[in-house]
Amino acid sequence: MKTRKIGADAQSSDISRTEVRWRSESSQRIYSVKLVEALQRAIQNSTPALSISAGSRAVRDVADRVLAMTAKGRTRWSRAILASRRRLSILRRHRKVKKSRASRINRRSKPLSAAAEDRTRRLPAVEKRIKVLSQLVPGCKGAPVTDLLEEAGDYIAALEMQIRSMITLTEIISGSNGERTG
Amino acid sequence: MSSRRSRSRQSGNSRITEDQIADLVSKLQQLIPEIRNRRSDKQVSASKVLQETCNYIRSLHREVDDLSQRLSELLASSDTDSDQAAIIRSLLM
Numbered sequence: 471m472k473t474r475k476i477g478a479d480a481q482s483s484d485i486s487r488t489e490v491r492w493r494s495e496s497s498q499r500i501y502s503v504k505l506v507e508a509l510q511r512a513i514q515n516s517t518p519a520l521s522i523s524a525g526s527r528a529v530r531d532v533a534d535r536v537l538a539m540t541a542k543g544r545t546r547w548s549r550a551i552l553a554s555r556r557r558l559s560i561l562r563r564h565r566k567v568k569k570s571r572a573s574r575i576n577r578r579s580k581p582l583s584a585a586a587e588d589r590t591r592r593l594p595a596v597e598k599r600i601k602v603l604s605q606l607v608p609g610c611k612g613a614p615v616t617d618l619l620e621e622a623g624d625y626i627a628a629l630e631m632q633i634r635s636m637i638t639l640t641e642i643i644s645g646s647n648g649e650r651t652g
Numbered sequence: 653m654s655s656r657r658s659r660s661r662q663s664g665n666s667r668i669t670e671d672q673i674a675d676l677v678s679k680l681q682q683l684i685p686e687i688r689n690r691r692s693d694k695q696v697s698a699s700k701v702l703q704e705t706c707n708y709i710r711s712l713h714r715e716v717d718d719l720s721q722r723l724s725e726l727l728a729s730s731d732t733d734s735d736q737a738a739i740i741r742s743l744l745m
Contacts, residue, residue, distance in 0.1 A: 499743055499744060502743045503740050503743055503744065506736060506739050506740055506743070507736075507740075509723070509727060510736050513727060525724035525725075525727075525728060526717070526720045526721040526723075526724045527720070528724065529720040529721075529723045529724045529727070530716060530717060530720035533716065533720060534716075593699065595699045596698050596699050596702065599699055599702035599703055599706065600702060602702075602706050603702055603705060603706050603709075606706055606709045606710065606713075607709070615673055615676075616672055616673065616676060619673070619676035619677065619679075619680055620676060622680060622705055622709070623676075623679060623680050623683055625709070626683050626684075626705075626708065626709060626712065627683065629709070629712040629713075629716065630712065632716060633712065633715050633716060633719065636716070636719040636720070636723060637719065638743070639723060639739070639743075640719060640722050640723055640726060642739050642742045642743065643723070643726045643727070643730060643735070643739060644726055646730070646735050646738060646739065646742075647726065647729065647730045
């Protein structure tokens, strides 16, 4: 029981540090400023005749990449975002079938005693949800369940900050647009 | 019962116990508004927590997409060269 407690303590302090990182006002402010600068650079580097849908995807990509950089490479999801480019992600979709087969083999190939199998056998419903979750959190397809759950918690907190920041930006920009035309 | 405790090879990658998973699932539970705002005293099943987590992440993704859409429209129609300094000033206020 003692070893489990130590492990849980380390995990809970990791998680509380994570939440502070994503929930503080200063980190949100820093992210917002970096996002504005990155968007500005993207606009200057792109052709002016961008369709609305391409522009929206470009904004999403920039926002995700700046978010991943804020994570400083400490998490799988942030490293996966930084490693991917639009072209590569299309290639990855074709490789998806092979990858999911490999991750299934990884999970079942560990030799388990009968007693351990009883303890760690999970209902197929839970297994299915774990798989779906691993597809929603970037970079977590073959990850062990403990990693996946930690990553999901961090990823959710990061996404919430991203949303708060983008809402603020939207208000500021539309406000300044209104001032100029008014 | 004792076999569960003797699983001390918990360096993180070999044996993952049900306890560790239940621990993390309950922590995840606190992050999902759907579950947090409902009944905090009742034990929610792992399957339910995972399902709500997936739904929540999907809804967050949708929101980011919508905001990206709005931002790209706003940026296309505004003269951001001159406004960037003003925007950053507003952010830091």
